[in-house]
Amino acid sequence: MSLDPNHPGTPPQHALLARRIFDGTRWHDDAAVLIRDGLVAGVRRSGEVPGDWPQQNLPAGTIVAPGFIDLQVNGGGGVLLNDQPTADGMRAIARAHRRFGTTGCLPTLITDTRERMADAIAAARSIAGHDGILGLHIEGPFISPKRPGVHPPDRIAEPRDGDVEQLCELSGAGTSLVTLAPECVPAGFVQTLTTNGVRVSIGHSEAPADVVMRAVADGASGVTHLFNAMPPFSGRSPGIIGTALTEERLTAGLIVDGIHVDPISVRLAFAAKRDGIALVTDAMPSVGSSLQRFSLLGQTVTLVKGRLATAGGTLAGAHLDMASAVRNAVKLAELPLEDALRAASLTPARFLGLDRERGTLTAGARADLVALNAELKVIATWVDGQREDVQ
Template identity: 50%
Template sequence: MLRNRYAIAASVIFDGAEIHRDRAVFMRGGRILDILHVGNLPHGVPVRTLPEGAWLAPGFIDAQVNGGGDVLLNDDPGAGAMAAIAAAHRKFGTTGVMPTLITDAREKMVVALEAVDRAAALNAGVLGLHLEGPFISPEKPGIHCRDYIREPTAEDLDLLTAPRETATLVTLAPERFGAGVVERLADAGVRVSLGHSMATYEETKAALDEGLTGFTHLFNAMRPLGARDPGPVAAALEAPNAFFGMIVDGEHVAPAMLRLALRGAAHPMLVTDAMPPVGGETASFLLNGQDIVLKDGRLTNAAGTLAGSALDMASAVRNTVEMLGVPLTDALRFASTEPAAFLGFGDLLGRISPDFRADLVAFDPRDMTIYETWVDGRPSEPTNPA
């Protein structure tokens, strides 16, 4: 039967590993069946043909997104806010997000963890929850509120390791507590990432041995790379099974440092660390009582401390090509295939391949204008190319 079968034809299809020219992605419902020549599609299958020159690629996955569409998760850590954040980022090619709750009261963490499965039911683009803190170092708080920074209790660990349908990612400072915490989280399927940390090289290596696999916004808010004090950056870049987030906005990290990181053994991932103005209408918001203002592309408090970013994933891909000199196909992998693998979705998302979920993005490769996205096979409102 042809019911629920359809195809999207494009000048270029990047499947996450290889390029296919003048082909179509053949789908049924929310799953990919194959990549075929249009002439080889079954008779009668509806075909959506993208504009000449358009690319079709796996949808972008953002593992660190604090807000969007004028919504900040810390203000309302419920299912509706998570779904709204995912919807706001979809127009930028992002088909999967990890709404991110930064350091706050324990009650908000509880609410968010209890809400995330409901949020995924409301919007399939919600892949899970990222808790960036509160188990971080007071020496590297960034914009995080020091009043809420603390060490995890037994009750916290029980809460974090409870079974869920969605992914859980925790950013922490492993030097702040004894051995065994990272291992317990990792054994329960929680993704553990080092961030806002003063861990030494040796402490980082020990955490990696326990199951740490991520590094949150590498270079930012962590012990710096030193000649005789290599710290977490060196440990990260030596680890072939680790993943590190890059905020490629020209503000958080100098492009030369990111180019250096790309020469390491670890897997790069693009993240936005986005705040409410992305996909929204306002240029300012409150975070733990602080006025955060967007000016000249930077989100800062009154003291000039960076407070997340105004970056979207389409711009992050473009910046990776233009600022870091990376081929477009690699930038696309950093935005989809790598984060899918990091979050445990490597057999479902991040590729255009049989049996993968039909999360796709169509765009103009010249400037990363997004034409349309599909999440679980469902299209967004298309943008007409100029």
């Protein structure tokens, strides 16, 4: 029984047949993903699909993989979360990235006022778990003024009474994340967050290795945009980079756009901890839109030849989507495709504690998938088993 991809409704159970399927761990050739009621029922050989299941044969050369998960997405579709920290703003950002294979994301608020943080947290609490919004990523304001990146220096802050309690409200906002500099927060700050169910990532920091390890002991589990906004690695001072690449409890986000990190450094990171690197976009509102210029907290950011920067030349996020990050990992850094796909799906899902339901095509997982052509460009995505064609 053949399934018409243009049919207005998707049957509650159906099969997607493709030349190659990556289930998050291994490849299946000439296989089918069985989908029932929005969940994966399993992956089987094409000839083993039950005869009463409607089937859709994907085009020759198609690769099917788990939908991508982006841990750091500041904007998309012309929307910047800092300008629109609302449920509608988060929906617009997630929707803009859907066409690039991202089926789940953490909209990201960079350093801003406490009032703007409160707005974003309230919005995330109202929408997390829906429309591809997994939670909220608050990046700053408790970061090092010595490593601000594009974050506005006048809004970088030291914690005061009530701040940790405000961030703990993220425990009701899905699986959420805070990026901070551990040397810039008081003792107990990281542990309070993590014991209340908020994930902590180390970034925009000058923390030496011993401070990083104390944060890890307190529950920190991530490193934000590895190699960027942190001191370089040194044999006598391994710092954040050395600790991130050797400490199994840390998952490191990596911006693979060919601009933020040299391809050799990308290969180094994957060689050190293949299953501990998560591709992230650090995307700005230019992604999925025609914007060539936008305002970021008072600074004008311009897109020139794929590079987003302020007038002073500071990198300002990335003009990057997850499908492009996968392509870059394969073509620029010469990584195996399975490593790139895993870093875009299963690894971030595992970091968020969602790897039983996302980032995998094993039975019982959500039927969130992406189909890629031979050039690794997105053909379509599926969310809860419902197909959404690229537009």
